[in-house]
Amino acid sequence: xxxxxxxxxxxxxxxxxxxxxxxxxxxxxxxxxxxxxxxxxxxxxxxxxxxxxxxxxxxxxxxxxxxxxxxxxxxxxxxxxxxxxxxxxxxxxxxxxxxxxxxxxxxxxxxxxxxxxxxxxxxxxxxxxxxxxxxxxxxxxxxxxxxxxxxxxxxxxxxxxxxxxxxxxxxxxxxxxxxxxxxxxxxxxxxxx
Amino acid sequence: xxxxxxxxxxxxxxxxxxxxxxxxxxxxxxxxxxxxxxxxxxxxxxxxxxxxxxxxxxxxxxxxxxxxxxxxxxxxxxxxxxxxxxxxxxxxxxxxxxxxxxxxxxxxxxxxxxxxxxxxxxxxxxxxxxxxxxxxxxxxxxxxxxxxxxxxxxxxxxxxxxxxxxxxxxxxxxxxxxxxxxxxxxxxxxxxx
DNA sequence: GTCTATAGATCGATAGAC
DNA sequence: GTCTATCGATCTATAGAC
Numbered sequence: 001x002x003x004x005x006x007x008x009x010x011x012x013x014x015x016x017x018x019x020x021x022x023x024x025x026x027x028x029x030x031x032x033x034x035x036x037x038x039x040x041x042x043x044x045x046x047x048x049x050x051x052x053x054x055x056x057x058x059x060x061x062x063x064x065x066x067x068x069x070x071x072x073x074x075x076x077x078x079x080x081x082x083x084x085x086x087x088x089x090x091x092x093x094x095x096x097x098x099x100x101x102x103x104x105x106x107x108x109x110x111x112x113x114x115x116x117x118x119x120x121x122x123x124x125x126x127x128x129x130x131x132x133x134x135x136x137x138x139x140x141x142x143x144x145x146x147x148x149x150x151x152x153x154x155x156x157x158x159x160x161x162x163x164x165x166x167x168x169x170x171x172x173x174x175x176x177x178x179x180x181x182x183x184x185x186x187x188x189x190x191x192x193x
Numbered sequence: 194x195x196x197x198x199x200x201x202x203x204x205x206x207x208x209x210x211x212x213x214x215x216x217x218x219x220x221x222x223x224x225x226x227x228x229x230x231x232x233x234x235x236x237x238x239x240x241x242x243x244x245x246x247x248x249x250x251x252x253x254x255x256x257x258x259x260x261x262x263x264x265x266x267x268x269x270x271x272x273x274x275x276x277x278x279x280x281x282x283x284x285x286x287x288x289x290x291x292x293x294x295x296x297x298x299x300x301x302x303x304x305x306x307x308x309x310x311x312x313x314x315x316x317x318x319x320x321x322x323x324x325x326x327x328x329x330x331x332x333x334x335x336x337x338x339x340x341x342x343x344x345x346x347x348x349x350x351x352x353x354x355x356x357x358x359x360x361x362x363x364x365x366x367x368x369x370x371x372x373x374x375x376x377x378x379x380x381x382x383x384x385x386x
Numbered sequence: 387g388t389c390t391a392t393a394g395a396t397c398g399a400t401a402g403a404c
Numbered sequence: 405g406t407c408t409a410t411c412g413a414t415c416t417a418t419a420g421a422c
Contacts, residue, residue: 006391023320024216026304029398041406052400075342106359111219111298117360124358147367150355153346154368158351162343163367165301165317174340222416233417234388245415 008046011036012061015054024055024112052115055107059119062103066123069094074130080138081186087131088176088183098163098172105157126190128153138184152179177187195344196251201239205254208247213296217248217305245308248300250310256295259316262287269322272329274379275293280324280378284349291356291365298350331377345372 008068014036018027029051033040049054076084097103104123107116132149134141157176162168211220222244226233241247262283270276288295297316300309325342329335332360352368356359 023216023218023304025216026367028396030277030396035357039406039408041408043400044399045405091283105358106302108354109294109305113357118360121360124355128359147371148366150364151371153350154351154355154364156351157354158347158349161298161301161354162317162347164306165298165313166321167314171343171347174343178340178344221414223414232388232390234390234419237417238387 008057009044009061009068011038011060013077016058016103018063019055019058020101020106023110024051024107024115029053052079055112055116056119059104059107059116059123061124063119065094065125069129071126074134077134080134081184083134084138084183085167085180087134092172092176095172098147098160098169101164102157102160124153135184148182152182155179201250202254204231204239205251209251209255209296212248212251213294213299216299216303217244217308218242246310249312250307252297252300252309252316256316258287258311258348264319264323267327267344270327273327276327276375277331277376278373280327281373285365285369288349288353288365291353291362294357295350295353298353317346333377341375345375348372 008021015032018032018035021027025150029040032038032051032054033043036043038046042055044050047057049056070087074083074088076089077086090177092098104120107113108120108124124145127145128149131152132142132145135145135148140148155175155178159172201202208225211225211228214220215224216351222233222236224268225231225244225247226236229236233241237243242249263280267276268284287293297313300306301313301317306313321339321342323361324345325338328338328341334342348368348371352365354366
């Protein structure tokens with residue numbers, strides 16, 4: 001890899017951080033150019049559709065990461081309890097224990113929600129459905145599984161909002177602990193929750 | 194009241210809706226002028242500090258509304274169970290059953306979070322603390338009350354994110370029901386939760 | 387207090403040389 | 405592919421007449 005930025009893919013993580021920090025409207029092309037080290041011409045070479053294509057590519061990239069690292073493992077792991085534990089661990093790492101906001105959630109509340117309504121909806125729907133399916137395999141009734149899946153995802157998103165608002169990552173950590181305690185537990189000879 | 198807009202106070206609700214819909218950066222002065230029916234000069238007459246002063250005034254207005262309609266009732270209502278029920282009812286009405294986003298939460302995730310960090314922090318801290326105090330009066334241990342207060346506020350914020358993302362207000366309604374079931378219940382001869 | 391007009395900066399996007 | 409230069413639009417904010 002002779003260059004820092006060899007392909008379009010290489011700038012996506014930087015773009016994601018910029019959109020996370022400044023939102024869609026707040027991420028100006030001059031700021032993007034400065035942070036990526038690319039001139040406007042290079043950016044338009046990689047993303048002919050401009051800023052909107054950049055954000056769409058970032059969303060697609062995030063979707064793909066969650067698909068590979070969260071959703072598919074939730075579906076494929078034979079042991080549902082292990083699948084749930086793995087999800088929480090991956091989520092904690094991804095959101096850096098609450099110091100990193102969820103770009104999809106931020107876009108859902110922010111200025112560009114209409115522009116990306118469909119990928120935003122699909123991301124959360126997929127998460128909710130795979131989580132509900134895993135909870136069902138872990139022993140919950142279908143209705144309870146759907147309800148807990150929705151509650152868990154809302155709790156995570158709310159924790160990211162609150163952690164950011166209070167500037168206290170502990171909110172996210174405590175939320176993960178509450179979720180761990182509420183998910184169907186392995187049958188073990190230990191104290192009850 | 195001879196005019197539609199007689200005072201600075203009169204435009205605050207409209208400004209709040211604009212910031213809710215477009216975020217801070219997305220709310221341009223031309224858009225604000227169109228929606229409020231005020232020219233730029235009038236806006237700068239009311240808000241010499243420009244857009245930043247408009248958003249600060251809106252935040253202060255929201256703070257005052259919650260202080261009067263949520264926080265003080267939580268503190269003053271003698272019956273803690275009734276206080277909690279009142280809070281949930283007021284919250285449901287304010288957020289229009291999930292169709293209206295929380296501007297404070299949206300700002301916390303969005304572009305202008307650093308600009309308004311202190312009022313955002315104060316709003317959520319005040320809510321968390323008054324709720325925890327009411328829960329303690331309702332019989333919970335101090336640590337449990339603080340934990341449940343944080344969980345409840347995060348759940349509400351997350352529900353607003355998810356309801357918006359999935360375009361399904363049912364998420365918010367179901368979250369309120371879950372919270373109702375989890376708050377300390379009145380002593381009644383009924384089924385357990 | 388509200389109007390028109392506009393300053394001055396920055397926006398997203400493009401052209402053309404190399 | 406990346407550079408410089410720049411377009412026209414839009415931005416926040418202000419000036420000055422009324």
